[in-house]
Amino acid sequence: MGIKQLFSIIKEEAPDAIKEGEIKNQFGRKVAIDASMSIYSFLIAVRSDGQQLTNDSGDTTSHIMGMFYRTLRMVDNGIKPLYVFDGAPPKLKSGELAKRFQRKAEATEGLEEAKETGTAEDVEKFSRRTVRVTREHNADCQQLLKLMGIPYIIAPTEAEAQCAVLARAGKVYAAASEDMDTLCFDSPVLLRHLTFSEQRKEPIQEIHVAKVLEGLGMDRKQFVDLCILLGCDYLDPIPKVGPSTALKMIREHGSLEKVVESIQNDPKQKYVLPEDWPYADARQLFFEPDVHAADDPRCDFKWEKPDVEGLVKFLVADKGFNEDRVRSGAARLEKATKSSQQARLEGFFKPIPKTDEQKAAHKRKLDEQNEAKKKKLKEEKKEKAKAKAKPRGTA
Numbered sequence: 001m002g003i004k005q006l007f008s009i010i011k012e013e014a015p016d017a018i019k020e021g022e023i024k025n026q027f028g029r030k031v032a033i034d035a036s037m038s039i040y041s042f043l044i045a046v047r048s049d050g051q052q053l054t055n056d057s058g059d060t061t062s063h064i065m066g067m068f069y070r071t072l073r074m075v076d077n078g079i080k081p082l083y084v085f086d087g088a089p090p091k092l093k094s095g096e097l098a099k100r101f102q103r104k105a106e107a108t109e110g111l112e113e114a115k116e117t118g119t120a121e122d123v124e125k126f127s128r129r130t131v132r133v134t135r136e137h138n139a140d141c142q143q144l145l146k147l148m149g150i151p152y153i154i155a156p157t158e159a160e161a162q163c164a165v166l167a168r169a170g171k172v173y174a175a176a177s178e179d180m181d182t183l184c185f186d187s188p189v190l191l192r193h194l195t196f197s198e199q200r201k202e203p204i205q206e207i208h209v210a211k212v213l214e215g216l217g218m219d220r221k222q223f224v225d226l227c228i229l230l231g232c233d234y235l236d237p238i239p240k241v242g243p244s245t246a247l248k249m250i251r252e253h254g255s256l257e258k259v260v261e262s263i264q265n266d267p268k269q270k271y272v273l274p275e276d277w278p279y280a281d282a283r284q285l286f287f288e289p290d291v292h293a294a295d296d297p298r299c300d301f302k303w304e305k306p307d308v309e310g311l312v313k314f315l316v317a318d319k320g321f322n323e324d325r326v327r328s329g330a331a332r333l334e335k336a337t338k339s340s341q342q343a344r345l346e347g348f349f350k351p352i353p354k355t356d357e358q359k360a361a362h363k364r365k366l367d368e369q370n371e372a373k374k375k376k377l378k379e380e381k382k383e384k385a386k387a388k389a390k391p392r393g394t395a
Helices: 006-013 035-045 062-076 091-117 120-129 135-148 159-168 209-216 220-230 243-253 256-265 279-287 308-318 323-338 356-389
Strands: 018-021 030-034 080-085 152-154 174-176 189-192 204-208
Touching (some): 006 220, 006 243, 030 159, 035 062, 035 080, 035 159, 080 135, 080 159, 135 152, 135 308, 159 174, 220 243, 220 256, 220 279, 256 279, 308 323
Parallel strands (some): 030 080, 030 174, 080 152, 174 189
Antiparallel strands (some): 189 204
């Protein structure tokens, strides 16, 4: 689900944090991708006549086709993808998962009714609501990635949290997901729309968390508290607290502790906290998620040559794909692994951590430069004032 209305708030309050551009702008970058979110989007989007793609045996293949061709698109544009799969969900997320299951059950009933009496649009709407990523979908995609030579890892719990760890450690440039809660896990950069189809013409959104915090005027703890107030996967939102109110509350009170205290002490009882609202536990899940450390051997990964014949057997013989297209895609993968890609220019200028003494010297230099500019402007103003005051006709 992610964080409700967070992108709208960032766009309004911290527009400089968002960059939009073409996929080719990510050339030469390693990116950790939230696999489950991607697979879900493939199951929703890769369809024919409103239905998921299936092979002759009736097995769903939308997720496989999406994973194959959209990964190829990234590779063609010089991106090195690493997929990260969800592990077991945190216990605090069980409530949200139960609600999702209930919504899907209701959608399934609605779908059956729509097939009997509804329009094609009704069938399509309810069909999309019934989609969920299964173990079989994950297993299919993991097998495909292995044959493609594309690395993947399985997180202990949340894939977004694991992606963020890798991005903070510099093992990848960014985390890629449609879920905005990736920013709560402190990924320096979040990429959105990276696994969308080319036909959608959606620009890649690049969101920088440091600029988000700067634009909002918050530290990370306050930002996470804001996201919990907006509504996350771990807790029910507070009724009647929308995005504007949530932002106002954090800015006015500074923390969720103070917000809760204010609500509880309000004689008018304008807002009512949910009966079970362990916000401190939710915050801890964002600050201390269960993840593999970046230097853990399970986080070692590399891109390898594709297994062409293995791909043909899996995609063509087992899943019913077109052999010519599969071989063409495998050739593109081979070309990418053989070619020595030009490194991004920024790779040649790695920032060197500065000592406190060097930072202080740098600050003094900037202060001196600013003082010199101010002095120069002051002198120029004086000269202009003298020139204006000088009587006409004097030399």
